[in-house]
Amino acid sequence: MNERPSTSRATEPLHATRHCFAAPRFADESVVLADAYRLLDDAVIRYQGHPVGTMASLDPRAPADNYRDCFVRDFVSTAFLMLLEGRSEVVREFLALILRMRGQQEELEGQQIAPGVLPASFRVVTLDDGSEELSADFGDRAIGRVAPVDSMMWWTVLLRAYVRFTGDTAFAHTPEVQRGLRMILSLCLQSRFEVFPTLLVPDGSFMIDRRMGVFGHPLEIQALFDMTLRAADLLTVDEGSHWLIDLAATRRQVLRDYVRRYYWLDLDVLNEVHRFSTEKFGHDIDNVFNIYPESIPDWVPDWVPDNGGYFVGNLGPGRIDFRFFSQGNFLASLSGLATREQSRLQMQTMADRWDDLIGQMPVKLVYPAVTGSEWRLMTGSDPKNTPWSYHNGGNWPVLIWPMVAAAQVAGRQDLGERAYRVAEQRLMKDGWPEYYDGRHGRLIGRRANLHQVWSATGLLLARHLLEDPGRLAQLALTEDEDSAPRSGRGQGERGGGRA
Ligand code: GLC
Numbered sequence: 001m002n003e004r005p006s007t008s009r010a011t012e013p014l015h016a017t018r019h020c021f022a023a024p025r026f027a028d029e030s031v032v033l034a035d036a037y038r039l040l041d042d043a044v045i046r047y048q049g050h051p052v053g054t055m056a057s058l059d060p061r062a063p064a065d066n067y068r069d070c071f072v073r074d075f076v077s078t079a080f081l082m083l084l085e086g087r088s089e090v091v092r093e094f095l096a097l098i099l100r101m102r103g104q105q106e107e108l109e110g111q112q113i114a115p116g117v118l119p120a121s122f123r124v125v126t127l128d129d130g131s132e133e134l135s136a137d138f139g140d141r142a143i144g145r146v147a148p149v150d151s152m153m154w155w156t157v158l159l160r161a162y163v164r165f166t167g168d169t170a171f172a173h174t175p176e177v178q179r180g181l182r183m184i185l186s187l188c189l190q191s192r193f194e195v196f197p198t199l200l201v202p203d204g205s206f207m208i209d210r211r212m213g214v215f216g217h218p219l220e221i222q223a224l225f226d227m228t229l230r231a232a233d234l235l236t237v238d239e240g241s242h243w244l245i246d247l248a249a250t251r252r253q254v255l256r257d258y259v260r261r262y263y264w265l266d267l268d269v270l271n272e273v274h275r276f277s278t279e280k281f282g283h284d285i286d287n288v289f290n291i292y293p294e295s296i297p298d299w300v301p302d303w304v305p306d307n308g309g310y311f312v313g314n315l316g317p318g319r320i321d322f323r324f325f326s327q328g329n330f331l332a333s334l335s336g337l338a339t340r341e342q343s344r345l346q347m348q349t350m351a352d353r354w355d356d357l358i359g360q361m362p363v364k365l366v367y368p369a370v371t372g373s374e375w376r377l378m379t380g381s382d383p384k385n386t387p388w389s390y391h392n393g394g395n396w397p398v399l400i401w402p403m404v405a406a407a408q409v410a411g412r413q414d415l416g417e418r419a420y421r422v423a424e425q426r427l428m429k430d431g432w433p434e435y436y437d438g439r440h441g442r443l444i445g446r447r448a449n450l451h452q453v454w455s456a457t458g459l460l461l462a463r464h465l466l467e468d469p470g471r472l473a474q475l476a477l478t479e480d481e482d483s484a485p486r487s488g489r490g491q492g493e494r495g496g497g498r499a
Contacts, residue, residue: 021467032428033463036456039432040078043453045070047124047132051090052097054078054457056121057434059449064143067449069121072098072151073207077401077457079158080475083165084464091162092171098122098155099180101136113138116180116187118155120148120209144211146204152184153224156231157477163234164476172234182241185232188225189247197254198315199225207327208365208391213378216316219328222259226252226337230479259311259337262288265322266309266345270300273320290318297322299368303356308349309342313366324349324367326357330402333409334472336479340410347410350403359440361395361426362419363403369393384447388438394448395441397423397433398458401465408469409478420462432456 021033043054053070062068079091098118105113119136126132139147159181163172171177194200199222203215206224232248235241273296276287300322311329314321333343350357357364369387370378379385385392400423407416427433434452435445465471472478 021463029424032424033460035428036432036460039451039453039456040081040460045124047097047134050093051087052093052124053122054453056453057449058451058453062449063447066121066123066137066142069123069137071121072118072148073120073154074398074454076154076158077398077454077461080161080401081457081461081464083161083475084461084471088162088166088168091158092166092168095155095159095162095171096176097134098151099176101134102180102183104134104136105138113140114187116152116183118148118151118184120146120151142209144204144209146209147202148209149199149201149205149221150207150224152187153221153228156181156184156228157224160227160231160234161475161477165474173236177234178236178241181231181235182244184228185235185244185248188228189244189251196316197251197258198222210382210385210391211378211380212366212385212391213321213370214314216314216319218314219259219263219311219325220331221328222255222263223328223331223335223337226255226259227331227335229255230335256337259332260339260342262315263311264309264342265304265312265320267304267306269309270296270304274301289315289320291320292318295320303353303368305349305352307345308352309345310349311338311342311346324357324364326363326365326367326399327402330399330406333406334402334477343406343410344412347407347412347415350407350415351412355440358419358422359395359442360422360438361397361436361441362423363395363399364441365391365394365396365399365435367393389446390435390437390448393439394435394437394445396435397427397452397455401458401461404462404465405472405477408465408472413466413469416462416466420459420466423459423462427455427459 039058040054043058044051045053045055053075055068056071056074057067059067075094079094082088082090101119101122105117117138119138120142122134122136124132125135139145159172159177163169188199192200196217198217200217201215201221204210204212206218206220208214229248229252232245235245237245272286273291274293276291276293278287278290278292280287280290310324311332312320313323313325313328329346332338333346338346356367369392371387375387375392379392384390387393400419403419404416407413430444431450432452432455433444433450434448434455437443437445
């Protein structure tokens with residue numbers, strides 16, 4: 001079959017209101033925003049004449065062919081923009097299309113992927129006779145064959161944003177959407193071998209989609225899991241789904257208590273871990289994961305701020321991954337998985353460790369980088385993930401929008417503004433790189449694509465949020481008072497505290 005990905009330039013701009021912002025805040029800001037919109041327009045993917053997504057990158061030198069695909073996680077920031085800018089029909093089209101592609105996994109040879117799993121990315125292929133075909137990747141073609149666990153989660157977050165923003169509950173109540181939601185929730189809530197309420201996933205199952213020691217119970221997946229469980233409120237209440245709604249609510253409560261309590265790290269918690277006794281059996285013990293104090297990395301004692309705190313990156317038997325993963329921390333604040341106090345302390349950490357976490361480009365994906373034999377063993381000697389590059393301590397511009405959002409939730413709009421200003425000054429000039437390298441993100445990433453679409457949409461979305469913090473609630477990203485589970489441990493306390 002002779003295939004060509006349909007990447008034709010858009011014939012009309014995707015967004016309806018090009019200059020929808022109030023007066024620019026900084027000199028040249030409007031030039032930067034216009035350039036971001038240009039990149040977005042050029043990246044539009046159409047199917048049967050309608051916009052249905054955006055390519056991940058327009059860099060002709062991108063190292064992998066699938067950068068011309070529309071990635072579900074990448075499109076989410078574009079989709080939020082579309083909602084805010086009056087193009088909700090594009091979002092609806094995207095949501096419906098992704099769901100329809102679910103069927104393609106049944107055609108995969110060999111192993112059956114669980115129902116409910118949604119594709120990492122898709123493309124529109126134009127055949128010789130001019131007809132168009134959708135082609136999805138469920139991780140069966142992706143580099144390293146990584147499982148896109150976060151796709152179904154981002155899809156539910158976006159669905160909820162779409163329904164809340166437009167009031168189109170009729171769409172949520174269509175049989176296809178109800179069926180999709182039930183499959184996703186059932187898959188996440190299936191009983192497995194686990195004793196923890198967190199979700200167990202393989203390596204590279206989310207934004208960090210390469211081997212980086214993020215298998216097990218990574219924070220970002222737990223934050224997205226929490227947001228996915230919240231979407232059970234879109235299920236119609238009937239005989240068939242009542243049990244699922246109840247199960248989702250219970251699990252969410254348990255998950256929240258657990259993450260708030262055990263993932264939280266501040267100086268008090270670190271002191272406890274530092275003095276842990278080990279090899280304890282039974283229920284009423286403090287060191288429940290049997291963490292050896294000797295496993296605390298050298299950088300940790302000096303780095304954990306006096307007046308801040310954050311959620312660690314991963315937790316399991318004998319294992320705390322002390323690294324700071326920005327996206328997981330931001331999403332936890334945003335969705336209310338973190339208590340208010342934890343959100344505040346997390347932003348204090350951003351402020352106190354500004355050079356490490358923001359530096360010359362917001363935001364460091366993971367701090368710190370792994371080096372030497374740890375890098376060799378953890379990444380499999382991955383030359384793209386060398387220390388302080390890409391997923392291993394690179395700075396990712398797309399993270400500006402969750403950073404701004406988390407700052408607003410924590411009442412630190414000033415930090416969001418400050419980070420935005422850093423990003424705004426460099427991104428267009430540098431050609432919208434995918435990521436930056438170096439301890440402080442000073443260099444354009446060695447193997448980074450230019451014209452990376454979510455680097456532009458992340459900035460545009462951050463700009464919307466800065467202009468009107470109420471947009472977070474309009475997009476159903478923050479917790480409503482009435483849908484919040486009962487307060488768990490750690491509410492109002494300093495951090496989560498361990499028993
Ligand atoms: C890289 C990133 C992934 C992103 C994809 C497309 O693989 O790690 O998070 O979705 O590029 O931009």
